[in-house]
Amino acid sequence: MSLRILLLVAALCLPWAVRAQAPAAPPPHMDQRVQACTLCHGKEGRATPGGFFPRIAGKPADYLYHQLLNFRDGRRNNDGMRYLLDHLSDDYLRLIAQHFAALDLPYPPPLPPQGDAAMLARGEALVRRGDPARDLPACTACHGAAMTGVRPAVPGLLGLPRDYLIGQLGAWQTGLRKAFAPDCMAHVAQRLSPTDVAAVASWLAAQPLPADPHPAAPGTGPLPLRCGLTPPVVEGAK
Secondary structure, three states: OOHHHHHHHHHHOOHHHOOOOOOOOOOOOHHHHOHHHHHHHOHHHOOOOOOOOOOOOOOOHHHHHHHHHHHHHOOEOOHHHHHHHOOOOHHHHHHHHHHHHOOOOOOOOOOOOOOOHHHHHHHHHHHHHOEHHHOEOOOHHHHOOOOOOEOOOEOOOOOOOHHHHHHHHHHHHHOOEOOEOOOHHHHHHOOOOHHHHHHHHHHHHOOOOOOOOOOEOOOOOOOOOOOEOOOOOOOOOO
């Protein structure tokens, strides 16, 4: 590991950030504290659409927080992220999530679509309508009609690289990525064929962001599947 990365990790993992301690207030210069994050995720967390690392700027705060928990606690398989987060407290992870969620930054235009017209049409159909015969809900049923996410914990699907989308769906299919139970994304991903995965990822990655790219307000109706969007409540926990 290079000296630069070690220094950035050290900046994120200061003694006041260990699990046993929770900072009383957001530390100063948070943008400097999270340089270890932006080393991979791009300046201010707004990664460009070409590449494997996703944009984290502007994602719902609870979603970012839960993913940090998932990386730290092994539900998402990434040695680098686990190493970076291993000694950070829940409260400090929430500060990181709130920092990136609060960044209101423009999105770059999408890259040209990959795949022929039939593949892209198949991807759009699955995103917008799902496939009831296979118990596949539409992506928009959970991620919002505009696919920009839903507060407080459902991420947007636009502005993400095609390779990243394919990789994450594949990780759910193989069990390398998990969410809090019940894991509705595993249910969805395991019903997608390799052609479906490529089609959905290709269509999503080629879509521009709408005029309002922010996550939608929480919905009032039930989701099409039971989803563990938050950590389970431990009986007797304070």
